[in-house]
Amino acid sequence: VISRPYCIFVLAIFLAAVCYKNRNEHPVKYLLCLALMCAVHSYGIMIAGGLCIVWLIEIFIEYKKSGKLAGILKDRRCWLMFCLLVFALLVMAAIVPDENVFLGGKTTSETEMSFPIGVGNILFYFVMLSDAIFTSFYNYGMDISDLAEQLPTIIVLIFVFIIFMVVLHKNRKLLTFIIPYSIVGAFGSIVYASPHHIGVVTAFVIFTFWIIVEENGSVQLPDRMLKLYDKLGGKLKFVIKAIVFLPVLIPIAWSGASSYFDIRYPYWFDEAADFIKEYHLDDYKIMGMWQQLIKGDPEDYTYFGSDESDYEWYDYPEIQGVSVSLDSYFDKNIFYNFNIDDPNKVFLYYRANTQEQAEETFTKWQEQGEPDIVINRCEITKAYPNIDVDDYVAVKRVYFYKPYKFTTNQQYITIYMKKELFNEIGTLEELTAQKLY
Template identity: 70%
Template sequence: MKEKFKSWAFSKEHGKCDVITLIIYLLGVCTVSFFHEPWFDEAQSWAIARSGTIKEILFEIPHYEGHPPLWHLILAPFAKLGAPYELSLAAVNIFFMTLAVAVLLFKSPFPKLIRCLLPFNFFLFYQYGVVSRPYCILVLAIFLAAACYKNRNEHPVKYLLCLALMCAVHSYGIIIAGCLCIVWLIEIFTEYKKSGKLAGILKDRRCWLMFCLLIFAMLVMAAIVPDENVYLGGKMSSETEKKFDFSCINILFCFVIFSDSIITSFFNYAGVPSEIASQIPVIVVSILLVALFVTITYRNKKLLTFLLPYGVLSIFGSFVYISPHHIGVITAFVIFVLWIIVDESGKVLLPEYMNKISAKIGKKLKVIVKAIAFLPLLIPIAWSCTSSYFDIRYPYWFDEAADFIKEYHLDDYKIMGYWQQVLNGEIDDDAFWNVDEADYMWHDYPNLQG
């Protein structure tokens, strides 16, 4: 029985198991989505698609929204034709996320057990499967790129179309696609240098296709450059939006987002503690996990492929903007890296120091180590179950607010949820409270979380 299970669990053959997993995933996501009440970011995308003109969606709104217009353009036909809001929004999201999971199940080279557990990861199931945001398309693009990676030199158009889709969906997609292209260019340059025909690189089709992708990515970046009065990650005015604080916490963050993407939930996104001493356990676990993955990618000759995109993503997240739901992009990228390693080598080769340690420990300890190695697969599934339970069990209070608005026919009124005014000056300064308001400059802005 034990041998039969091992034979099944570590088989790479695709078949009924993948079909059953996909059906269970689809039924699960549909069930939780039925009870899920869209939150304001989900609703805002629908409102933009419904009320914005195509010109505004393409050229004006992205400067305030921060996202490329693709998601809004996909929603636009449904929203503008009067399709049901919650049903249509969920259906579009589930369609793309189910496609992403199908690619993972039927195209990835992972063993069956891993393949069948991954779709129920918190980010793949709940955060991107139930919550309707453009990340469903980004995950699809990342998985398609992984499937095309092995044959990228023979079929560069397929691979680069996947990278273009990443760019069209999210700024994080632009970072990942750009860094993957840089690594590929280095590989192509090394290839020509070794052959002694360096001039031939100027005629290489792959390089010209990447140049076309660069132009496309630059157009997308131009569309999402924040306007001077945009709300940017808690920065309320043009004077503060380009000021980024640097501290040890920023460096710690670059490690924490990796561990948070696979197994932990360390980072306090609402308010980062300033005392490093209190974060020693977080620092140790996070650095160890990053170091472990670095040694694994180095052993499998994919160090730069992992380190460059992850490094730029973590720095961007630390100094510019990140929210908890962005961590799932790192999860998808980690799956991408492991995917291309297994696709090329047939398995993930362990570093020599791991093999030496494995040879010295006893059988019982090996079983414990293997069980710990499976925790990154199992713990996020527990998060999915918990999140799904709470979403089904408890209502989101904004639904009651919507019912109140409908009941009293307030639909056509402008409703101000919360508004703050910040006085220009130092609060600690006694003169701040003793001088007429007219002598100071006021910054008015809405509080999004009101």
């Protein structure tokens, strides 16, 4: 089951920023904030762990300078961090994925735990920072040819990363930022990252500048930067100031744009739920599409738009994103093929399966008979080898929009219905759409 309590994570990291300045005098308050970060998100464990590593280094240097290094073993702060470590390990033990967890895109035992490293992975580490504050560059599916075309932009973004590090060094917070950031960046680039994880980095950037201003009163710039700035003309100085304020203003604009898109466009599957209720379709056998992935290299995106029959698909019958989303609009599970072994459960088990287990699930579906309604296009002949796909017509297309920064990604689902039911209702029109296959 997926949990994404990002709002609580942001609360925790901002509380940690409030307590950071007095962490040595009041370590319990600060570590409780870090514990909350660990409790709500795996990225919270990484950032909290990185901050503790930096703190331990600072404590070690403090004792080494005093010539009383042995005293570090009696330091209350170190023992409290040890308690936090135990807590974090318990959280990690609770959330470590089972062997049969669905990782997404991994279709064989050979690729299930493989994490290839390429140019895109390395680039992600550098671009993640600028994408968190003022750019929208990384597309999470970029191939090498795309990277070559974007080379000038990449160079600029890496230069921005270097400037950022120089400023942090001047403010004595380079280590505080780079260790947690590197842990998150390594995990995100090699194991898993999605666009919504960029917001975690945004919160951490705010945390970093928050503690700098709290300690120093302002963000200090390197002397060389100040000298170059003094040599500029009035207009160029204005441009530089405007650029410096972009990381402050752009995320606010992103929030405004996303909020507007949420209000302006239909929310998720509202229209599909209304359609089902209007025609009382929940009284019929409704099938929801399930997750199907092409066997082979999960990074091979060349198959999109091609004939489905040219590829071998791997089936995950329990992974039904559309079903779990639509069920939230009803007081029961309306999909006969969703959680068929326990239909009273309306949440999604993020469980992988072998192809043999998929066939067993398909057999249980077949015992219920053929569906009257199919929500979204799927390879229904895998579950029902003898079904006549020409017996189903498309009757409704539901559009939904996923906002991200200044853009929206338009997608849609299609509702199919048996011709017999279609004729019985009599008021629907058949849409021009791809057939079930």
